[in-house]
Amino acid sequence: MSSPIFITNDEVKSVLTWPLINESIEEAFKSVVSEDKYPLIGDQDQPYANQNARTRTSTHNDSGSLFTMPGYIGNHKLSLPNGERKAFQTLGCKLVTWSPNNQNLKPPLPTILANILLLDGETGQLQCVMDGTLITAWRTASASVVATKYLYFGRKHVQGSSDGVTLAILGCGVQGESHALGMCTEFKVNEIRLWNRTASKAVELSAKLDEARNSFVNSNPIITVCPRVADCVAGADIIVTGTQTAAPILNLDMLKKDVHINAVGASASHYSELNQDIYDVASVYIDYWAGAKTELAGLRTNIVCEVGEVIINDKKTPEKGITVFQSLGMAVEDAAVAQAVYQHLKNKQL
Structure with a gap:
């Protein structure tokens, strides 16, 4: 042996x-x-x-x-x-x-x-x-990339469009960095907006993304460090939340009507970053039910299905409205x- x-x-x-x-x-x-x-x-x-x-x-x-x-x-x-x-x-x-x-x-x-x-x-x-x-770090970001591919770019009005998107990253640690790199490598991103509670970390990530831009689908995105969460997400097409906050930082009135959110942060719960008013109107997708039943037990929202059901065409991609990929991670x-x-x-x- x-x-x-x-x-x-x-x-x-x-x-x-x-x-x-x-x-x-x-x-x-x-x-x-x-x-x-x-x-x-x-x-x-x-x-x-x-x-x-x-x-x-x-x-x-x-x-x-x-x-x-x-x-x-x-x-x-x-x-x-x-x-x-x-x-x-x-x-x-x-x-x-x-x-x-x-x-x-x-x-x-x-x-x-x-x-x-x-x-x-x-x-x-x-x-x-x-x-x-x-x-x-990478597989968590990749899960968001794959979910975004089907839940946002799978929408008919987005398919075939040559327009790029605005990406907002809330939380500029390991997950913020890997998500920014993964999204920009897979999709045409015209603008990357960064916010972090400690602003210097957002500045550091901005510099790293600037160095990596030649590997992006669009090698010339605008990279902006934002002082407030509301500034970062205003008009954004895709949002990633990768913080350790125990209290909501993202409210419904900050968002455009058809935004897609990848919620990946973790603190006491896996759903503390988004305010309840978002969950009240959003269509929420998960990676797997066994994890959701345990780790999202207190979440009040409309969980539509697993992302895999959309991939195999058992469930349709939503054409409009706010979608949330509630990421847990799977073995x-x-x-x-x-x-x-x-x-x-x-x-x-x-």
């Missing part, structure tokens, strides 16, 4: 691309709806999943948390470096810690640290332990991405 390997963050970074991760996330979205839509899954050309809601273990005085996220995704397709698209059966488990005091350390550490255990889907043999910190996302990274690294070593 061969020994498992450890894959470092630098090794992950060497092969991780937005096309690779977006493909994996789209497969993960589809997999969680397949159990209901395709009961005879062995006869269907669809990915499928088995996962539970994440478990949480608190550390001393509730100063941090360990989240355990096991998941199995079967028959998910990956594009390999040789051009082949192959199906995989993947078993994985992510261990992720949330330690908010890390940012005060000298030198600081990321607030969220993660490792992914990748196991053989047939034998259960541990293949590798993979640093999952970068994957967590099968991490497993699918880890499998893709593992395969690409194996190819590099051949």
Whole structure:
């Protein structure tokens, strides 16, 4: 029996691309709806999943948390470096810690640290332990990119339009950065607006985006640091909220009528960033029901369906109104991405 390997963050970074991760996330979205839509899954050309809601273990005085996220995704397709698209059966488990005091350390550490255990889907043999910190940042952003692709750019009046969009980023930490990069790499963004409670972080992100602009669909977007949330989101087509606020920062009267919001921040709950008046009128989409039933239990809103149901055309893309992707994160996302990274690294070593 061969020994498992450890894959470092630098090794992950060497092969991780937005096309690779977006493909994996789209497969993960589809997999969680397949159990209901395709009961005879062995006869269907669809990915499928088995996962539970994440478990949480608190550390001393509730100063941090360990989240355990096991998941199995079967028959998910990956594009390999040789051009082949192959199906995989993947078993994985992510261990992720949330330690908010890390940012005060000298030198600081990321607030969220993660490792992914990748196991053989047939034998259960541990293949590798993979640093999952970068994957967590990217796959969370990729989930918003894929949701935006279907919930905003899937609208008929947007399809075929050559007009670019205005993107507003609220919260300029790790998630703000990864979301800005992912959105601008996938979509034509004419203007990027940034807001952060500590303004210097927005300024820092502005500089990073300016350096990365050659990788964007539109290489010449206007990048603006905004002093207020209302200034940042006024007239924006797509909004990302990636903060740790425990109180709402976004109100209905700040928004244009057909905006799409990706709500990804986390504090005491996963839905503290948006005011109730938004949830009263918005159509809300989720990544998976098992997580939503646990982590969105107190949310009063119209949850339409899982994003995967829109991807497989079981539910229609809304043509107008406010849409919200309420992001929770799924174990099968991490497993699918880890499998893709593992395969690409194996190819590099051949």
